[in-house]
Amino acid sequence: xxxxGSAGALGVVLVDDxxxxxxxxAEVLRLQAGADVTAVSDPAGLLETVRTxxxxxxxxxxxxxxxxxxxxxxxxxxxxRQHPDIGLLLLSQHLEVHHLARLLQPAGATGGGFGxxxxxxxxxxxxxxxxxxxxxxxxIVMDPLVVGELLQSVKCxxxxxxxxxxxxxxxxxxxxxxPWKPTSVPSSTDSTCPRRxxxxxxxxxx
Numbered sequence: 001x002x003x004x005g006s007a008g009a010l011g012v013v014l015v016d017d018x019x020x021x022x023x024x025x026a027e028v029l030r031l032q033a034g035a036d037v038t039a040v041s042d043p044a045g046l047l048e049t050v051r052t053x054x055x056x057x058x059x060x061x062x063x064x065x066x067x068x069x070x071x072x073x074x075x076x077x078x079x080x081r082q083h084p085d086i087g088l089l090l091l092s093q094h095l096e097v098h099h100l101a102r103l104l105q106p107a108g109a110t111g112g113g114f115g116x117x118x119x120x121x122x123x124x125x126x127x128x129x130x131x132x133x134x135x136x137x138x139x140i141v142m143d144p145l146v147v148g149e150l151l152q153s154v155k156c157x158x159x160x161x162x163x164x165x166x167x168x169x170x171x172x173x174x175x176x177x178x179p180w181k182p183t184s185v186p187s188s189t190d191s192t193c194p195r196r197x198x199x200x201x202x203x204x205x206x
Contacts, residue, residue: 009034009035009036010033010034010035010036010056010057010132010133010136011035011036011053011054011055011056011057012029012035012036012037012038012055012056012057012058012059012132013037013038013039013040013046013049013050013053013055013057013058013059014026014029014037014038014039014040014058014059015039015040015041015042015043015045015046015058015059015060015061015064015072015075016039016041016059016061016064016091017041017042017061017063017064017065017068018061019041022039022041023039025039025059026039028125028128028129029129029132032125032129033129033132033133035132036055038053038055041064041065042064042065042071043064043065043071043072043074043075046058046060046075046079047075047078047079050079050083050086051082054083054086055086056086056087056136057086057087057088057089057112057113057132057135057136058076058079058086058087058088058089059089059091059132060072060075060076060088060089060090060091061090061091061092062090062092062094062096063092063094070096070098070099072090072092073090073096073098073099073100073103074099076088076090076099076103077099077102077103080102080103080112083112084111084112085111085112086112087112087113087114087115087135087136087137087138088103088112088113088114088115088135089114089115089116089117089131089132089135089141090115090116090117091117091119091122092116092117092118092119093118093119093120095118095145095146095149097146097149097150097153100116100146100150104140111138112135112138113134113135113136113137113138113139113140113141114135114140114141114142115131115132115134115135115140115141115142116141116142116143116146117131117141117142117143118143118145118146121143121145
């Protein structure tokens with residue numbers, strides 16, 4: 001795996017079942033980011049390529065063969081568990097927040113970055129390539145719709161990534177990347193929360 005920002009080419013594994021989209025995106029990454037890209041079509045190919053090539057970042061569609069439900073998320077979860085230093089960028093038409101908590105959980109100082117972008121809301125190649133590089137460098141880059149859905153669906157977390165970075169530009173402002181700011185809230189505000197002591201949840205820096 002290359003060191004992000006070093007002279008070596010950025011190592012990328014891209015998985016998407018749509019052949020035309022997959023091949024075009026791979027060419028964009030090669031021509032405009034100088035990336036070393038391996039493109040595959042299914043979760044098995046993704047996991048095998050990650051094992052043999054150890055890329056800097058994986059770009060993963062969520063709905064993949066054979067059932068086209070959450071295979072991409074499950075593969076991302078496996079990669080995070082087995083190779084915590086590899087960045088993961090979900091790129092999908094669909095908003096699925098299940099399993100995201102585990103993907104966001106930091107793996108120490110060398111933990112890989114994480115991103116979640118919605119295909120129809122990516123407005124340009126430059127912004128997309130910037131997101132890929134940020135995730136490869138260990139940052140968190142998420143579409144604000146994903147952030148909103150995540151915070152609505154997960155009311156009470158026992159942890160929040162305190163030692164990772166997030167790009168505020170993903171929330172629609174052009175400010176530089178800044179650390180997450182944890183906020184303590186009483187668990188009693190959520191009747192479904194099994195914990196009775198204050199829990200730490202995340203919020204965007206103000």
